[in-house]
Amino acid sequence: MKKVVIASGLVAALLATSAGAAETLKIGYINTFSGGAAILGKHQRDGFDLAIDHLGGKVGGLETEVIYGDDQRKPDVAKSLADKMIKKNRVNFIAGITWSNLLMAVQKSVTRSKTFLISTNAGASPMAGKLCNPYFFTTSWNNDQMPEAMGQLVQEAGDNNVFMMAPNYQAGKDMLAGFKRYYKGKVVGQILTKLGQKDYQAEISQVRAAKPETLYVFMPGGMGIAFMKQWGASGLAQSIQLYTVFTVDHLTLKPIGKAAIGTFHTNFWNHESDNPVNQKFIADFQKKYGYMPSHFAAQAYDAPLLIDSAVRAVNGDLSNKDGIRDAMRKADFKSVRGGFRYNTNHVPIQNFYRREVVAGADGNAKIVTTGVVFKDYKDSYYKDCKMTW
Amino acid sequence: MAMSLPLILEQTLNGFQFGVFLFLIAAGLTLIFGIMNLVNLVHGSLYMMGAYFAAVAYQWSGSFLVALAVALPASFVVGIVLEIVALRTLYQRDHLDQVLATFGLILFFNQLMIFVFGAASQEMNLPQGLEGHVEIIAGAPYPTYRLVIIATGLAVALALYYLISRTRAGMLIRAGASNRAMIAALGINIRLLFTGIFGLGAMLAGLSGAMAGPILSVEPGMGEDMLILSFVVIVIGGIGSVQGAFVASVIVGVVETLGRSIIPFLLERILSNEAAQTAGPAITSMTIYILMAAVLFFRPRGLFPAKGG
Numbered sequence: 001m002k003k004v005v006i007a008s009g010l011v012a013a014l015l016a017t018s019a020g021a022a023e024t025l026k027i028g029y030i031n032t033f034s035g036g037a038a039i040l041g042k043h044q045r046d047g048f049d050l051a052i053d054h055l056g057g058k059v060g061g062l063e064t065e066v067i068y069g070d071d072q073r074k075p076d077v078a079k080s081l082a083d084k085m086i087k088k089n090r091v092n093f094i095a096g097i098t099w100s101n102l103l104m105a106v107q108k109s110v111t112r113s114k115t116f117l118i119s120t121n122a123g124a125s126p127m128a129g130k131l132c133n134p135y136f137f138t139t140s141w142n143n144d145q146m147p148e149a150m151g152q153l154v155q156e157a158g159d160n161n162v163f164m165m166a167p168n169y170q171a172g173k174d175m176l177a178g179f180k181r182y183y184k185g186k187v188v189g190q191i192l193t194k195l196g197q198k199d200y201q202a203e204i205s206q207v208r209a210a211k212p213e214t215l216y217v218f219m220p221g222g223m224g225i226a227f228m229k230q231w232g233a234s235g236l237a238q239s240i241q242l243y244t245v246f247t248v249d250h251l252t253l254k255p256i257g258k259a260a261i262g263t264f265h266t267n268f269w270n271h272e273s274d275n276p277v278n279q280k281f282i283a284d285f286q287k288k289y290g291y292m293p294s295h296f297a298a299q300a301y302d303a304p305l306l307i308d309s310a311v312r313a314v315n316g317d318l319s320n321k322d323g324i325r326d327a328m329r330k331a332d333f334k335s336v337r338g339g340f341r342y343n344t345n346h347v348p349i350q351n352f353y354r355r356e357v358v359a360g361a362d363g364n365a366k367i368v369t370t371g372v373v374f375k376d377y378k379d380s381y382y383k384d385c386k387m388t389w
Numbered sequence: 390m391a392m393s394l395p396l397i398l399e400q401t402l403n404g405f406q407f408g409v410f411l412f413l414i415a416a417g418l419t420l421i422f423g424i425m426n427l428v429n430l431v432h433g434s435l436y437m438m439g440a441y442f443a444a445v446a447y448q449w450s451g452s453f454l455v456a457l458a459v460a461l462p463a464s465f466v467v468g469i470v471l472e473i474v475a476l477r478t479l480y481q482r483d484h485l486d487q488v489l490a491t492f493g494l495i496l497f498f499n500q501l502m503i504f505v506f507g508a509a510s511q512e513m514n515l516p517q518g519l520e521g522h523v524e525i526i527a528g529a530p531y532p533t534y535r536l537v538i539i540a541t542g543l544a545v546a547l548a549l550y551y552l553i554s555r556t557r558a559g560m561l562i563r564a565g566a567s568n569r570a571m572i573a574a575l576g577i578n579i580r581l582l583f584t585g586i587f588g589l590g591a592m593l594a595g596l597s598g599a600m601a602g603p604i605l606s607v608e609p610g611m612g613e614d615m616l617i618l619s620f621v622v623i624v625i626g627g628i629g630s631v632q633g634a635f636v637a638s639v640i641v642g643v644v645e646t647l648g649r650s651i652i653p654f655l656l657e658r659i660l661s662n663e664a665a666q667t668a669g670p671a672i673t674s675m676t677i678y679i680l681m682a683a684v685l686f687f688r689p690r691g692l693f694p695a696k697g698g
Contacts, residue, residue, distance in 0.1 A: 034500060036610030038508035168670040191653070192670040198605045198614055199410075201403045201535065202646045208529070209396045225510050225606035233515060233532045233604065235522050255510035255606060 023318055025062040025311060027304075028085035030078055030106070031096040031120075033070040037221055040098050040296055041070075043251055044120050046289050047297030048095065050281065051304035053288075059304050060311020062318075067091060073098075075105035082106045086113050092318050093118060095303045100124035100143065100171065111135040114321060116328070118307070120300040123347075125174070129381030132345040135321075137328055139302040141268055142347050142379035143171065147178030147218070149266040149352035149373045150245045154214060156373070157264075159241055160185040163212035165203060167223060168192035175218035175245055181380070188212045198226040204234050215240050219247045225255045232259025248357060250294035253365055260357040260365045268350045269295040269337065270369045278336040298336045309333035329389060341376070345385035349376050392654045399529045400650045401643060406535050408642020409542030413597035414615050415622040415634040416549060417590030423629020423695050424565040425583050427476065428484050430491035432594050432619065433612025434498035435471075439464045439595025440602045440611060441502060444511040447602070453516035460599040461592055468591020472584050480583070495613070502609040511607035538600055545593065549631050562586065566629035566695040621677055625684045627691030636692060641677050648676035 029048060031041035045068070058064055067089050069081035078097065085091045086109075094110055095118040097103045103122035110117040111133045119127075119136070123143040127136055154162065164179065164187060166172035172192060180187070189210040191203055207215060219227045224247035231237065242263045249267065253260060271282065271293075281301055285293040293301075306328060313327035314320045331340045331348075341349045352374040360366035414436055421429045439460050446459035475494065479487045515534055522530030553559035561582055564572045573579050598612075605611065618641070626637030653669035660668065684692065 034503065036499070036608055038503055038609065039510070042508050168674075190666060192666065194670065194674050196614055198611075199407055201406070201532075202400055202649050205396065205399045205403060205529065206650055209393065222510060222606035222608050222611065225608075226604065229515075229604055229606075230532075233520065233534065235530050252510070255512050257512065257514055 023062060023316065025059050025064045025307075025318065026089055026091040026093075027059070027064065027066050027307065028069065028082070028089065028091040028094040029066055029096045030069045030071050030081050030085075030094060032073045032098055033068075034072055037073060037098070039251060040121070040221075041096075043294050043296040044096065044098065044300035046285065047281075047293060047300035048120065048303055050285055050288060050297075051301045054280075054284070055304060055308055059308045060316060062311060062316050071097075071102055073102070075102050078102040079105045079109065082110050086110065086115050091115060093307055095307075096120055096300075097122045103127065107131070107133065107136060116321075116324065118303050120303050121296060125379075125381050128345050128347045128379050129384030132382075132385035132387055134325055134387065137306070137342070137346040139306060139348070140299040141350070142381060143174055144178040144181075144381070145268070145352065145377060145379050146245050146266060147175040148181050148380065149377070150216065150243060151179040151182030153264065153266055153354055153373050154179075154216065154243055155183045155185065159214040159243075161188050161211075161213040162186070162216050163189045163191075163207050163210055163214070163240075164216045165191045165193060165207075166218040167195040167197070167220075169195050171220075172218055178380075179216060179245075193223075196223065198223065200227045200230050204230060204236065207240070208234075208236060212240060214243065216243045216245075217247060218245050221252075224248070225252055228252075228256040228259045228263075232257075237262060248367075249296075250292050250367065251296060253357070253367060256365070258359070258363075258365055261359050263357050265355050265357075266352045266373055267295050267355055268348075268352055269298045270351070270353045271295075271298075271367070272369050273338060275334075275336065275338045277334045278338075281336050302333075302335050302337070302340065305333040305335065306331060326389075343378050343382050344387055344389065345379070345382040346387075347379050347382065349378050351375050352377055392651070395526055395528060396650070397647070398526050399531075400647050402525065402531065404643035404646030405639060406539050406642070407646055408639035409539050409546075410597065410601070411615075411618060411622055411642055412542050412635050412638035413545060413600065414594055415619045415626070415638050416545065416631050417593035418619050419623040419626065419628060419631060419634045420562065420566075420586055421590045422623060424562060424569070424586055425480055426569070427479060428487045428491065429476075429590075430488060430616060431471065431476075431494045431498070432590070433614075433616035434495050435464060435468060435591045435594035435612070436598040436601075436615055437498065437502065437607075437609070437612040438467055439598030440513075440605075440607045441506060441511060441598075442595065443599035443602050444513040444607045445506070447513055448511075453519075453603075456602075457596075457599055460595050464595020464598075465588045465592040467595075468588045469584055471591070472587040476587070477580075477583075498612075499609045508609065511602075513602040513607050515603045534603060541596075541600060545596070546631075546635050553631060558585075563695075618677070621681050623691075625681050625691055627693040627695055629695030630691070630693040633691055633693030633695070641680070644680055645677050649673050652676070 033041045071078035093116045097119050098121040100122045103124050117136045119138040121140050123141045128142040166175050244265045248260050309332045310324045310327035314323040343349050353369045354371040354373050356370050418432045442460040442463045443456040447456035519534045521533045525531050622637045626633030652673050656665040656669050
């Protein structure tokens with residue numbers, strides 16, 4: 001008699017714990033936290049973490065555990081981190097990834113395991129086109145959207161005789177190609193510089209010799225900081241209008257300093273919009289971390305909000321992957337961008353703004369939004385994507 | 390792509406300045422490799438730390454001279470400490486062991502910078518008063534600050550020349566580069582000499598980092614950009630020879646810079662525009678390595694080998 005009581009008591013206790021305990025939501029976050037480009041990973045992580053704070057640590061109403069991994073900017077490290085997070089930690093979502101080549105390395109194994117992969121930065125074009133996947137979403141953009149918006153900006157401004165410069169790697173070439181899709185004027189010269197090169201005096205001399213009206217550059221990270229400083233020191237800013245892409249933003253503005261004043265660029269994020277979610281994001285970000293967020297932080301902030309909206313829609317049933325996907329496609333959450341809408345290839349349809357760097361009240365460089373280049377802009381690859389919904 | 394005599398002159402000047410800047414880094418490296426037989430990959434990190442010391446001191450004081458006055462002794466001290474704590478044990482070891490150890494130190498220092506200063510690039514502007522231009526070549530304003538870099542490099546070259554050929558310490562340095570075992574046998578305190586040389590090399594690297602700060606990006610990992618180029622320079626110049634380092638730096642600087650302008654120009658004349666734009670950058674990146682291979686083919690020990698018979 002006693003044994004039966006104990007046994008049924010044990011069974012009852014077991015049933016109680018399994019029925020009462022809600023599942024923990026596990027998100028794997030992979031980004032670059034070491035090395036020269038660690039600042040990009042930091043901005044995104046800070047944005048991502050702030051969103052989770054704003055959700056009270058409970059994404060989708062479930063207790064949330066985030067497992068972080070440093071990919072060290074290496075594709076093989078990123079892939080083994082992703083594999084470990086899926087097999088050992090059993091994550092439901094993997095988010096992050098700054099670099100397009102790392103994205104291409106991890107996407108196959110993550111999506112094949114039927115785990116949702118959300119890029120908070122990398123916008124490799126194959127993922128927007130032929131390799132689009134029901135388990136892959138991005139909260140950033142497609143790589144070509146920014147240079148295309150730049151081309152449109154320069155075309156609309158009526159500036160002509162463009163000289164172009166970018167580092168000699170895939171992204172550099174894409175930035176020049178995307179620009180030419182919308183800029184139809186004359187190109188007086190083009191230089192592909194060595195990736196990682198920091199001294200641009202020779203290139204600046206060549207630009208001067210070519211006598212362009214306009215200079216369009218793509219110089220990410222440290223390359224851009226070095227180039228902009230040297231451009232500022234060259235005195236050519238008076239006679240040649242400089243347009244940049246992925247070079248001047250809230251992340252690089254301080255080290256570049258006054259050399260950025262008078263330049264134009266585009267971005268999907270209007271940091272000055274009075275959208276309350278955006279204003280709260282900026283204010284709380286500055287309070288928590290002590291610096292002004294960049295668009296990298298903004299795009300990463302949207303990721304937990306996206307996951308939250310999807311998990312709520314399926315009432316916390318993480319095994320209902322189709323339901324989660326349908327909810328993610330609806331993107332029914334309040335984004336820092338204002339309206340957030342997905343295209344058929346899971347790339348956002350969003351605005352691109354014209355931004356200018358001006359001298360602020362204290363004389364330092366300040367970014368202001370001065371117009372819209374593209375409204376509800378779709379990327380150029382979605383027609384190659386076979387998904388329909 | 391435009392090409393004219395004034396442009397070629399301008400690019401030669403640019404190349405000369407780049408070469409002088411390379412010399413500041415290569416001088417210390419060649420001494421360390423030549424005298425202590427140490428493959429010192431940490432040299433790039435010492436350059437980085439010089440830049441960081443200068444950037445932080447400049448932000449705090451607002452004066453570039455104060456920044457230099459802080460960065461130079463600080464780099465010297467870091468060099469000495471590093472030598473005593475970590476590198477002394479490596480002298481007897483194989484070059485590959487030294488590569489492994491000093492590469493590990495590169496990773497350590499990069500992360501140390503992120504830990505102490507954060508991952509963002511440090512602010513460092515051009516010193517006030519040096520923001521203008523000088524028209525050395527008609528129609529081509531040349532940044533004043535870069536002239537200051539040339540002047541600094543030449544001053545360091547002269548100072549090193551004086552040190553090495555006219556002082557007793559310099560004599561020990563030359564003797565050490567020529568035959569290490571012999572000077573130990575003659576009763577010279579090798580330990581002190583090596584520590585001193587490493588400190589000097591570190592200080593030179595720190596100086597070049599501090600000078601680079603206003604025009605480049607002060608960030609973790611900035612040393613690695615310069616490292617490979619410096620090794621190319623000292624191999625071409627002759628390991629252990631400061632004279633060789635100077636000549637090789639200027640040659641490498643000018644060839645690299647002229648290559649970047651002339652090769653695409655020539656290719657556009659020979660190939661189609663499309664092919665030129667693809668091949669140009671690729672071939673340009675190879676120029677100095679082809680130069681190095683050519684020099685080594687004719688002079689396997691470099692242009693000014695330090696090791697005597």
